[in-house]
Amino acid sequence: QITLKESGPTLVQSTQTLTLTCTFSGISFSPHGVGVGWIRQPPGKALEWLALIYWDDDRRFRPSLRTRLTITKDTSKSQVVVTMTNMDPVDTATYYCVHTNSGYYPLNWGQGTLVTVSS
Amino acid sequence: QSALTQPPSASGSPGQSVTISCTGTNSDVGGYNYVSWYQQHPGKAPKLVIYEVTKRPSGVPDRFSGSKSGNTASLTVSGLQAEDEADFYCSSYAGTNNFWVFGGGTKLTVL
Numbered sequence: 001q002i003t004l005k006e007s008g009p010t011l012v013q014s015t016q017t018l019t020l021t022c023t024f025s026g027i028s029f030s031p032h033g034v035g036v037g038w039i040r041q042p043p044g045k046a047l048e049w050l051a052l053i054y055w056d057d058d059r060r061f062r063p064s065l066r067t068r069l070t071i072t073k074d075t076s077k078s079q080v081v082v083t084m085t086n087m088d089p090v091d092t093a094t095y096y097c098v099h100t101n102s103g104y105y106p107l108n109w110g111q112g113t114l115v116t117v118s119s
Numbered sequence: 120q121s122a123l124t125q126p127p128s129a130s131g132s133p134g135q136s137v138t139i140s141c142t143g144t145n146s147d148v149g150g151y152n153y154v155s156w157y158q159q160h161p162g163k164a165p166k167l168v169i170y171e172v173t174k175r176p177s178g179v180p181d182r183f184s185g186s187k188s189g190n191t192a193s194l195t196v197s198g199l200q201a202e203d204e205a206d207f208y209c210s211s212y213a214g215t216n217n218f219w220v221f222g223g224g225t226k227l228t229v230l
Contacts, residue, residue, distance in 0.1 A: 039219075046121050047157075047165065047208055049219040060218050096164060104171075104212045105155040106219065109164040 002026035004036070004097045004110035012087050014119045022080045022097030022110060029055040029075050035100050036073065036080040040093040041112075048093075051082055054103070089117045122147065122220035123209055130228040136197040139225045141209030142190060147220050149190035153212035156185060156194045159224075160205045168207075169194060196227070204229045 008020035022036060037052030037060075051071045052060045061069050065084070073080045084091065094114045098106035124142040131137040141148065141156075148154055154172045157165035167176050169185035172192065182197045192211070196203055209222040 046223045047210070047221040049221065052218065060215065062218070063216060104151070104153040105167070105210060107167060107170070107176075109166070112164050 002099055002108045004099060004108060006095060006097045006110045006113040008095075008113060008115065010114060011116050011118060014088055014117060016087050018084045018087050018091070018115060020082050020095055020097075020113065020115070022082075024078050024080070024097070024099065027078070027099055029073070031055065035103060037098050037100065037106065038071070038082045039096045039098055039106060039109075040091075041096070042090075042093040045093075047096075050084075050095075052100070052103075053080060087117045089119050091115070092117045121223040122213070122217070123211060123222035125207075125209060125222035125225045127223070128226045128228065130230055131196075131199045132230045133199050133201065135199050136195060137199060137227065138193050138195045139207055139209075139227070141192045141194070141211075141222050143192075143211055143220070144190055147211040147213040147217070148187065148192050150214070151212045152187070154185065154187055154192040155210045156183075157208045157210065158203075158205045159208065165208060199229050201229050203227060 004024045035052045035054040038050040053071045068085045070083045094112040096112045097110040099108040156169040159165040168183045172187045173185045184195045213220045
C-alpha cells in the first residue's frame, strides 16, 4: 500500500521561502517512470501541477514557476522536498504530494496540507 | 484560467447518467491518450477514477467510464448515487514542458 504525507509550515510570510516535505511509504524509486511530485489547489479553485522528480533525479517544473521551485529526493529517508521562494498571498493553497508510476498522471495522493501566506 | 475547459456544474437524479466534458488542444488531450479524471469530495484529496482515457483503477465502480474524441474527453457516471456528488477534475499529459494540465473542475450534484 502506497501512502504519502505532507508536512511543513501552515503559515508563511510574504517573500519567505516555503519548504514542504513529502514522506512516503510503499514506493520503490525505480523503475523508469516512477516519480513523486507536487500539486496545489488554492481555496475553491482548480488543481495546478508544480513539480515532479523521477527515480533517476530527472526533474520537471511548471514553466511559470520554474525560477521559484526546487525539488529533491532522499530515498534513504523516503522523502521528497519541494521549496518555493518569494511566497506571495496568491500562493495560499492546499499543497498535495503525489506519486506517479508512469509519469503520465498522478496516481496516489497525500492528504494535503494547507499553507497560508500572510502579507 | 485552467488549461482544460470543463463545465462548472452538472447534475442528475439518482439512477440517471451524467456526462462531463473536458476540452483541450492538440498539445494535450488531443495529442496523448493520457487523460485522467479525479473525484474530490469536500475537504478531501482528489481520487483517481479514470486513467489513460478509459481505464478504471481497481475499486472504482464500473458506473464510471471515460472516452475521448479529438480534443475533448468525457467522463460518464451512470446509475447516479448520492455518494457520487463531488467535484470532478480532468487532467491530461501535455508533454515534457507543460507536463500535467488540469481542468477547472465540475461540481456534480445529485438531485
